[in-house]
Amino acid sequence: MTLRQSAQINLLTFHIENTSGLSPYLQLVQQITHALRLGRLKMGDRLPTVRDVASNVAINPNTVLKAYRHLEVQGLLVSRPGKGVFVARELAGPSAQDQASLRRALLRWLSQAQEAGLDAEGVQALVANTIRQHVTDQTVAS
Amino acid sequence: MTLRQSAQINLLTFHIENTSGLSPYLQLVQQITHALRLGRLKMGDRLPTVRDVASNVAINPNTVLKAYRHLEVQGLLVSRPGKGVFVARELAGPSAQDQASLRRALLRWLSQAQEAGLDAEGVQALVANTIRQHVTDQTVAS
Amino acid sequence: MTLRQSAQINLLTFHIENTSGLSPYLQLVQQITHALRLGRLKMGDRLPTVRDVASNVAINPNTVLKAYRHLEVQGLLVSRPGKGVFVARELAGPSAQDQASLRRALLRWLSQAQEAGLDAEGVQALVANTIRQHVTDQTVAS
């Protein structure tokens, strides 16, 4: 049994993939918006300081700043000089209950995919392709 | 049920999303590798000509060339001057049967997600986040 | 004996021959891989900037970039935006001692060839032809 006692409350951790082809600053933007969508960031929450993120993720502070500014322009964040950067607006999403249920179902699917011999890249390929197909089906049906 | 009788034989269609933040040439690279992983491209298949892709997708021929060259250096494609560009190597993947099964399961999940009120971005956020969690679980467990 | 006290520390100099029939960017690729094989480039070494090479060798920066990218895809180089391009992996080769010994022997041979009246092209012809013969002998013997 895996015991994971984690104090990960309200602590947002970032991660940069240099091989993904996506700009580092866009990766940060994406991770923050995802956190907003999933309800892991609530209105008024304070984000980690630019300096903290920069040192933890080993990128240039300017890059972090650019991501924060990008979201500030979109009205999702607001920076209060001397105090920090805060969540200004939440993003609509399904109820926490529905989300947990969906997440569980998806985890089961991932296990199946893994058993079928799909590696990370294979999963990525199949998911991307299937989502495309799903979207197309919708469009065609409408 | 949606019936889609399509004459999509050996026909590879590309598409560029200008909003994704990913370089156009990397989007092509990704779409080709995905096609290889999903078995939609077989060893020896000829890819659409550089000029065709460029005109269909409305990008510069050099950009297409860059994607093809990228995959050629990786040994996945081989270009024969005057003849065209061909698949040089296939990528391992699960059986077509397993894949179809996984795809169906994923489509079901997508429908559920949609009913729960998730839009495209929400799906993307949840999938990305859940895959991360799944990977982490694996790593921790090992 | 020729005494050449040179301050050639970590200094990689490129040169392009327009008459060789080989693409400029491939000439750069070759020179870098040769330097890697001969141990003149070590893991982590920084290569001259794209702009430096371009101005020194009098070619277009994009051509240099192409060579660097080629080697990056092969995993030999890694480019860190804003910092430069670095050696990511070394290439196996014989010990420096063996190499020096081989080099000395080859230099002796070259002197002999020169005395026998062979010019640069003649040397090239003989070497190419003899290497071919040597390879064929190996293949036949095995």
Place this chain on the structure above:
Amino acid sequence: MTLRQSAQINLLTFHIENTSGLSPYLQLVQQITHALRLGRLKMGDRLPTVRDVASNVAINPNTVLKAYRHLEVQGLLVSRPGKGVFVARELAGPSAQDQASLRRALLRWLSQAQEAGLDAEGVQALVANTIRQHVTDQTVAS
């Protein structure tokens, strides 16, 4: 012991390397000039027909034609319509005796290189680099 009874008299065999980066037609040109330098082609010798070369080496006849034309322009070959293509001029080289001696010495060196662990690419790198050094030494000394 390797017994190789070969009827390879005056028979010129061509070979194209698709990975070398050198144009196919230039590879042919190079191989013919090399044969001229090494005395394997004598004044008046008839070269294989364009059609033969094209079918043996699996390239387009036009490519062979281009190589022959290239050498015709240089005055090394002369084409007699309906009869074939012939050697018009020889290239100066050392005596056959000296050449055989040099070749033997070089083969010994190649064996040493191989024992030291150098593969084909390593040999190529070392030879290219050493020839460069030798040329430079000459230039400096003069």
Place this chain on the structure above:
DNA sequence: GTGGTCTAGACCACA
């Protein structure tokens, strides 16, 4: 007509 290469210049992301 196919891909392959080079040039020139512009803009972006990162430090």
Place this chain on the structure above:
DNA sequence: GTGGTCTAGACCACC
């Protein structure tokens, strides 16, 4: 200032 990308247009090699 570093590399990364895209565009546009030209020329070459091959079929």
